[in-house]
Amino acid sequence: MARRKFATLKSFLNYIGVEGDRTIFTWVSASEGDRWAQVIKGATEKIKALGPANKMVKTIG
Amino acid sequence: MQNPYIPYPVVVDKIITEVDTKDIKTFRFKFVNPEDEQKYAYIPGQFGELSIYGKGESPIGIASSPTQKGYVEFTVQKAGVVTSALHEMEEGTLMGLRGPLGNSWPLEFLEGKNIVIVGGGFAFTTLRSLINYMIYGDNRKRFGNITVIYGARNPGLLLYKDELIEWQKRDDLNINVTVDKGDATWKGKEGFVPAVCKEVAPSKENAVAVICGPPVMIRFTLPVFFELGFSKENIITSLEMRMKCGIGKCGRCNVGSKYVCKDGPVFSLAELDKLTPEY
């Protein structure tokens, strides 16, 4: 199921040296507006703390 | 020397929706740099690579005739990545055009002969180019009788409807338009192209047949022309293959040792007989 995919993805990313925390997995119901806002806020903070992604990022030219 | 991989910048000048299903449109391009039009001197039967930013290129037969100055036209069916993007475009958009590529309809060979043009469906585009070239001004005198047999599945799928009407008005052209199945307003012929060819029964005397259409049409039309006595040297067709470079380098469109992009797309049946049947 999706959750198992995420669990392994996170672990595999870490293993190859990419911060697994760049992926975030949680449950939010369509009715949980507040929680949704919280999740996005928290996620943004987490990603910001990690800084810009520079691994597996494509540059053109 | 011109780098053959770099397109000429062109602007989409006019878009004409050709068919009821709206998935075939004619795009008229104008060159951004007027001098490029000289460099893009083409002959009916050649093709160009339409080039769209970020999408890639698509090889398409040139639908206009070199006698139509000031622009080039391509009639394109929406199919893959590039053609879909093209169909999204608006007039005024900048894009690229590479070519002209390939050989062409063999004009010198056709000169002085009676010409039978057989086209089916969407493959009529480079034939239209040829017809418009042959009937332009004094060019008409260089060719004998011109018989055109053109078929589509239904009236709505006929390309260049206005032009067909204009052509029919001329007395130096024998135009036969047919549809597999007509509708309430259709007053023309009904029937498949091979059957109409049989009915029209063009004479083989000093005649060349130029045939372009879907494989199934070609398969059933050829026997008709053999029966009428046309030799393989006098039946000309145009091949399609997946292409990338268009200049005989990238290695995918060869049929035997010939590259369809460079040595073709136009071959006589006699020439095709010498090639491998890998198309």
Next chain:
Amino acid sequence: MHDLITAHKNSQKRVKPEDRKKKVIGVVARGCTTRSLIIHLQERQYERDEVCIIGVPCDGYVDGKGLKVKIGGADIVEGSIDGGQIKMKTSDGDKTVALKDVLADSCLTCRFNNPIISDIMIGSPAPAMNPDAEYNDVKEFEAKTMEERWAYFTKEMEKCMRCNACRQACPSCYCPTCFVEQSQPQWVGIGEDKSDTQVFQFMRLYHMVGRCVDCGSCVSVCPMGVDLRKFLKKIDKDCWEMFGNRAGSGMEDMPPLGKYDEHHDKQDFIYNP
């Protein structure tokens, strides 16, 4: 292994469902081959009664590239195996190497060198290899720093020239159109751009969760010697440690990504603000 799926697909092509006939294909299978067969069966590529499995125990196979390194890069002209020794005529004279020294890595720590399922068995069971050591490499790699791991991944992927040999040889890679080749949308560039190669390899590796049977095919076919097993074995380890699953180890298992265990699956990857 691909031929098996292709053969079945071709036999069903342009056939109405009711006219489909079972086509039985015989497969001579080692332990890892039977694991692949199980994966195919689990993934419904063909039915169990469409393959007749002739099981053979396996003592491991020779890692050709390793062998070549072992004899100093010389060109092997002729060779034979005799009593645990490989005797070769090479461009650099006659050489002898102990068989156990040049077995493929995946064979040395193989847990399943005897067929798991079969219809007919040939030979007597093969002696156990050294499965206890199977994750040693992974554990060692896990202990490195993030940057060291990334540096290694980058270095290995730089060798890749996108010839697709790993994918073509992999028994679990059988998609009719690989994501790499899809053009609408295009997921990954086709060139040699570093990130494209990394993404291609990462995605292919990641598609092996619960599906890599450690047959070693990808490693043995890679012309450039990319250390793919270092990454595949991690996937295998995670799958075992997280879900108690070893790919293709039993007919009764469901693919691990197709289920969920409420009581044992860890929750620590879930984000709770």
Next chain:
Amino acid sequence: MEKRLIKKDTLAGIAKKMAGDMMVWAPVKKEDNVLFETIGKDGEPFFAYLNSKNAPKNVFFPHTETLMKFTRTPKGMAFSSEANKANQSVLFGVRPCDAHSFALLDKLFDQEKYQDAYYVAKRQNTTVIAMACVKPPYASCFCTSVDGEPVGSEGADILLTDIGGDYLAEFITSKGEKLAQYFGDAKADAAADAKKAEIAAKAKEAIQSRIPAHEVKPILDVNFDNPFWNTIHGKCLACGTCTYMCPTCHCFDISDEVKGADGIRLRSWDSCMFPLFTKETSGHNPRPSQKERWRQRAMHKFKYYVDNFNAIACVGCGRCVMSCPVNIDIRKVVEDISKL
């Protein structure tokens, strides 16, 4: 022709000295592989090799190469051709079979009509220094069957031959002569020539593997439909290893890549072994199975290229033989064709 003698142990020094002045590609040992890479003046070229793992064709025909750049404008696209900034460079130490491959690729890329500017610019600005094969070659080497020789200079500007204590450096072309200054000033004498001739004859003898490459062309002419073609591809994996390793395979794909408002059109290697190589948008594929693809590869090398350029598109390096994951051997294929 200018000829000089250089001491054996100075070779790496010469390469490094050149690397200080221009771009130098040389064989480099990387883990278990020897690859052609650019070296700096402190680089470590590795000359004790039979042949490099990959073919050095990537110097002139890189795996991935930008053809042009574009930028999105409000009205569509504006594009600029990628200027052909091929720097002065040296390809140091290729084997004669690989140098021969450049002469073959020239026929395709450097035609009068549709000259390939990218390839030609690099080719013109690169001096090819070949190193003759004087040691026993790989068992899979068959250059002498396809118009090559282990001490041959086709496609090279300078040929280095190990004649015992020294290398004999022969400056074949004027492009080669321009680099003569790097090779010291010991002129070669007639004795060196004689020694080289002797070594060349011996090296030729040492190529044991021979195939009837020239005999198959008339057979291929008439055997397109021979059932023989059903017999090769059975185990083929449809990977591109043989074609990517091959010094003369040159098929490519063209694709666009975009990020933000900027994009590039690039070409990258493609392979006739890939199922999608000829697949059309309609779904029709003129080469629908590996049988047709294998036939294409064999035909292209031993018939089509001969038809078009009067040369076999194979240099006998044996890389495809060594690299094929399922041991399909082109030598056997040619051998079998000759018996049809």
